[in-house]
Amino acid sequence: MAPGELEELVQLYQRTSAHLSYVRTYHGDAALTARLTRLVADANGVVYGRRARTLRAVGEFLSLTFPAAVWTGRRFVLVSALLTFVPAIAVGAWLAQSDRALEASAPDAVREAYVQEDFESYYSSEPAGQFATEVTVNNIQVSILAFAMGILLCLGTAYVLVLNGANLGFAAGLFVSAGEQPKFWGLILPHGLLELSAVVVAGAAGLRLGWVIIAPGDRRRREALAEEGRRSVVVVIGLVVAFVVAGTIEGFVTGSTLPTLVRVGVGVAVEVAFVGWIVTQGRQAEARGITGLLGERPRTWADEGAVPATAGLSP
Numbered sequence: 001m002a003p004g005e006l007e008e009l010v011q012l013y014q015r016t017s018a019h020l021s022y023v024r025t026y027h028g029d030a031a032l033t034a035r036l037t038r039l040v041a042d043a044n045g046v047v048y049g050r051r052a053r054t055l056r057a058v059g060e061f062l063s064l065t066f067p068a069a070v071w072t073g074r075r076f077v078l079v080s081a082l083l084t085f086v087p088a089i090a091v092g093a094w095l096a097q098s099d100r101a102l103e104a105s106a107p108d109a110v111r112e113a114y115v116q117e118d119f120e121s122y123y124s125s126e127p128a129g130q131f132a133t134e135v136t137v138n139n140i141q142v143s144i145l146a147f148a149m150g151i152l153l154c155l156g157t158a159y160v161l162v163l164n165g166a167n168l169g170f171a172a173g174l175f176v177s178a179g180e181q182p183k184f185w186g187l188i189l190p191h192g193l194l195e196l197s198a199v200v201v202a203g204a205a206g207l208r209l210g211w212v213i214i215a216p217g218d219r220r221r222r223e224a225l226a227e228e229g230r231r232s233v234v235v236v237i238g239l240v241v242a243f244v245v246a247g248t249i250e251g252f253v254t255g256s257t258l259p260t261l262v263r264v265g266v267g268v269a270v271e272v273a274f275v276g277w278i279v280t281q282g283r284q285a286e287a288r289g290i291t292g293l294l295g296e297r298p299r300t301w302a303d304e305g306a307v308p309a310t311a312g313l314s315p
Helices: 003-026 030-071 073-095 099-105 108-122 127-150 155-177 181-214 221-254 260-287 300-302
Strands: none
Touching: 003 127, 030 073, 030 099, 030 181, 030 221, 073 099, 073 155, 073 181, 073 300, 099 155, 108 155, 108 181, 127 155, 127 221, 155 181, 181 221, 181 260, 221 260, 260 300
16 A cells, blocks of 8 residues: 555545544434444554554564574574583683683783773763663674674684683683672673573574584575574574663663662573573474464464464564
8 A cells, every 4th residue: 555545544534433423423324323333443454453463473573483483493502502601611710720821811900900990880981871772782783793603604603602701701710810709790690691691592593594504404505594594583683672671781780889689680580581481482382383483373373263374474
């Protein structure tokens, strides 16, 4: 429907609605009232139906498509987590236990400033709203990079994950060596639990994308790559919500004056909600035949007489 036609339809809809109200109030013609009622109802479905379908599509994406895309790739999520946290633990433990490694990492004055001042002041270096926006955009860029680098036969994604993990371990190692572990965890956990989880999931999407090039199975490599690309895009889009939440916490909670237990409690609660959402909704979606491709329908809907399970979303 052209924009001009839609505008005319809205005007006619409003005029007919007014006529219907007038007829109901001042006339007792049942046939005319019924006809105008049908016309208004039909026009209402055209004018407002698209909005309803859009809201339904968003709901299906959040409750079915995105959780299914993550859940069906849970083995890749595990690999992604290992690529992130094994280097983090290794680098952190090395710096915490080796004086030579610690001395080689940075001069004493730099390390002391980093632990005592720089790390903490970073979270209050800008107004909360601006800071939250900047870290959200940065995290989204990192997730897109981790996903896109998967096209290099998984190697690019693995590099991004290992590098992020090593940086995390480096910071943790400096704090542990200085005996400031509580301070580090109090600053990193409020936003870091969700943020790191989202990066791991983005990395899993990249690994999965790269793996279908290596082992496409019984599909043609081009078909497998196209399908996995659609599923990976779903993951990256869904993670935008997670990064917005993590960025908001980092901007308004991490650097706030709230007690450490409260700040960490916020991070733990949000992480539990995120993981619970993925696991619960992902299992349900998988049981209903959803694999995370945009536009999939549950098998049960087809059984109830709706569109086929392989049909796309209504426009």
